[in-house]
Amino acid sequence: MTTKTKKSKTVKWGEEPKIGWMEAMYLPAVFSGVATAIKHVMEGKTMTRQYPEVEPEIPANYRGIHRLNRDEEGRVKCVACYMCQTACPANCIEIIAAPAPKDDPHWKDRDKYPASFVLDELRCIYCGMCEEACPVDAIELTSVYDLTGMTREEMLFDKEKLLSVFDETVNSGKDPVRTNRGQLGPASEVAATAKQGPPPPGRGRPG
Amino acid sequence: MIELIKEMWPTLWPTLAAIAVILAFVPILGLYMTFIERKLAAYIQDRVGPNRVGPLGLLQAVADGIKIFLKEQVVPDHVYKFLYFVAPTISLMTAMFGLVVLPFGPVPPEYESGFRFIVAPGVDIGILLIFAISSLSAYGIILGGWASNNKYSLYGAIRSCAQFISYEIPLGLSILGVILAAGSLNIEKIVASQGASIWDWNFFWQPLAFVIFFTSSLAETNRLPFDLPECEQELVGGFHTEYSGIKFVLFFLAEYTHIVASSFMTVLLFFGGWHFPGLTGPVDGSTAGMLLRLFVLIAKVGAVVAFIMLLRWALPRFRFDQLMGLAWKGLIPLGLVNLFLVAAVFTFDINKHFLAVTIVTIPIAGLISTWRLQRELNSTIALRAGKSGLGGASA
Numbered sequence: 217m218t219t220k221t222k223k224s225k226t227v228k229w230g231e232e233p234k235i236g237w238m239e240a241m242y243l244p245a246v247f248s249g250v251a252t253a254i255k256h257v258m259e260g261k262t263m264t265r266q267y268p269e270v271e272p273e274i275p276a277n278y279r280g281i282h283r284l285n286r287d288e289e290g291r292v293k294c295v296a297c298y299m300c301q302t303a304c305p306a307n308c309i310e311i312i313a314a315p316a317p318k319d320d321p322h323w324k325d326r327d328k329y330p331a332s333f334v335l336d337e338l339r340c341i342y343c344g345m346c347e348e349a350c351p352v353d354a355i356e357l358t359s360v361y362d363l364t365g366m367t368r369e370e371m372l373f374d375k376e377k378l379l380s381v382f383d384e385t386v387n388s389g390k391d392p393v394r395t396n397r398g399q400l401g402p403a404s405e406v407a408a409t410a411k412q413g414p415p416p417p418g419r420g421r422p423g
Numbered sequence: 424m425i426e427l428i429k430e431m432w433p434t435l436w437p438t439l440a441a442i443a444v445i446l447a448f449v450p451i452l453g454l455y456m457t458f459i460e461r462k463l464a465a466y467i468q469d470r471v472g473p474n475r476v477g478p479l480g481l482l483q484a485v486a487d488g489i490k491i492f493l494k495e496q497v498v499p500d501h502v503y504k505f506l507y508f509v510a511p512t513i514s515l516m517t518a519m520f521g522l523v524v525l526p527f528g529p530v531p532p533e534y535e536s537g538f539r540f541i542v543a544p545g546v547d548i549g550i551l552l553i554f555a556i557s558s559l560s561a562y563g564i565i566l567g568g569w570a571s572n573n574k575y576s577l578y579g580a581i582r583s584c585a586q587f588i589s590y591e592i593p594l595g596l597s598i599l600g601v602i603l604a605a606g607s608l609n610i611e612k613i614v615a616s617q618g619a620s621i622w623d624w625n626f627f628w629q630p631l632a633f634v635i636f637f638t639s640s641l642a643e644t645n646r647l648p649f650d651l652p653e654c655e656q657e658l659v660g661g662f663h664t665e666y667s668g669i670k671f672v673l674f675f676l677a678e679y680t681h682i683v684a685s686s687f688m689t690v691l692l693f694f695g696g697w698h699f700p701g702l703t704g705p706v707d708g709s710t711a712g713m714l715l716r717l718f719v720l721i722a723k724v725g726a727v728v729a730f731i732m733l734l735r736w737a738l739p740r741f742r743f744d745q746l747m748g749l750a751w752k753g754l755i756p757l758g759l760v761n762l763f764l765v766a767a768v769f770t771f772d773i774n775k776h777f778l779a780v781t782i783v784t785i786p787i788a789g790l791i792s793t794w795r796l797q798r799e800l801n802s803t804i805a806l807r808a809g810k811s812g813l814g815g816a817s818a
């Protein structure tokens with residue numbers, strides 16, 4: 217049995233437990249089984265969540281449906297840089313960019329904006345890559361988990377729909393704008409970057 | 424003819440009324456027992472159970488009933504049509520027929536007139552009739568399994584056969600002691616014989632007989648741990664794999680009726696029927712006394728039913744060779760021992776409560792019957808441990 221001893225140094229061998237009389241007799245097991253069942257009835261504790269009435273507590277990093285954030289002036293924060301569309305492994309984002317209307321004073325500090333931003337919630341795998349990729353924290357995943365729809369078309373979320381998700385969730389307390397990057401990239405804060413000069417290297421787009 | 428009915432009417436209407444009660448009772452009971460079982464199962468498993476339909480979920484049973492009655496009547500092509508349809512009706516009929524001689528409430532000694540809680544009072548072959556009829560229930564199961572022409576169903580039926588020849592004998596042996604004590608097969612007389620005090624309940628001086636009877640009646644009702652004919656995990660649905668809709672309901676009702684009948688038998692034979700401390704002696708005919716005794720009896724039966732349901736979630740299922748081993752090697756010898764001891768007690772005029780000591784024979788019998796089993800198990804363990812590598816158990 218040298219091989220066995222050699223093995224037992226590296227491999228932990230489990231021993232099958234010996235069966236005593238009491239176990240082989242089955243009766244004590246019967247009584248303990250019944251006792252366990254009665255104990256659970258008497259305790260009266262339930263693990264059940266009454267779901268529609270009591271909503272579950274969603275953790276803060278839950279990845280539910282998307283929203284498009286607004287900036288302070290209520291415009292869409294998105295700068296139509298296509299980063300999310302490129303990063304998306306499921307190819308569910310489709311952006312059509314347009315130059316910001318320069319003659320409109322409301323848009324004068326912006327270069328580009330998404331004329332159309334369509335996100336297919338059915339195709340999305342909720343990986344959060346778009347959120348990671350976005351340089352201006354415009355797209356975020358919320359904790360809304362109970363998305364339903366009757367048709368495929370209504371699950372194609374366009375810009376207005378995604379902005380309305382923002383309006384609904386931003387004040388709910390569960391989904392604050394997760395702007396924890398300090399100074400944002402240059403694209404969204406033209407005025408701020410104008411004072412600061414060029415963005416620091418290694419952050420955002422090179423150059 | 425009409426005059427004959429008129430003449431018989433005073434004795435006829437109580438019988439018809441009792442039949443009506445049973446006929447109305449069984450379907451409602453079946454529905455609500457499923458509900459109670461689901462609730463109890465939920466509590467045992469730390470869940471809530473059905474609570475959506477109606478107040479406290481009480482209408483769930485009704486919803487289940489409506490749903491299952493509206494189901495499509497699927498008749499597979501490969502079944503033997505006649506037997507396929509007959510089997511569930513036989514099953515339910517035999518289960519309900521057993522209730523004929525079971526008093527479902529207190530029966531006063533003078534049952535000549537007025538309503539009484541039994542269809543056929545004063546039947547001197549009471550227990551014999553119940554056993555004869557309830558043995559037929561295996562017929563329904565075996566026919567159903569065979570007529571389905573399906574391997575799973577047939578396995579269920581075969582297991583039912585194996586179970587049937589195992590539990591019938593200890594079931595019969597266990598009540599012999601009770602019958603000896605009462606000196607009658609009449610169930611009312613057996614109950615009356617336990618009427619003097621709580622210590623006269625057969626349970627307290629024939630615990631061994633009670634254990635044998637209860638175990639066997641669990642096997643008879645196809646309940647866990649003896650639900651071999653229909654074990655879902657192995658045989659899909661066992662004998663009722665091919666049954667759906669109303670035909671399945673009939674099997675289901677039969678099972679629950681059987682449970683209730685067995686619980687009634689247990690209470691009537693071993694727990695003093697409608698007697699209770701403070702409620703002893705022969706039944707008086709007053710309404711209050713009757714209702715009180717009815718309540719006592721139903722409460723006891725409810726407790727037994729709840730215990731049977733609880734066992735389902737507490738015990739694993741027996742293999743059918745284990746069931747046969749238990750019945751043939753364990754329960755039958757114990758039943759004989761019990762019969763012998765009861766006979767000895769009555770022959771030699773010993774205080775019958777000494778018999779309560781017989782409960783220790785159960786662990787003793789367990790030890791005797793398992794010590795070889797245990798050695799075998801341990802020797803196979805040693806064998807496997809000796810083989811290193813593939814055959815052995817590695818952590």
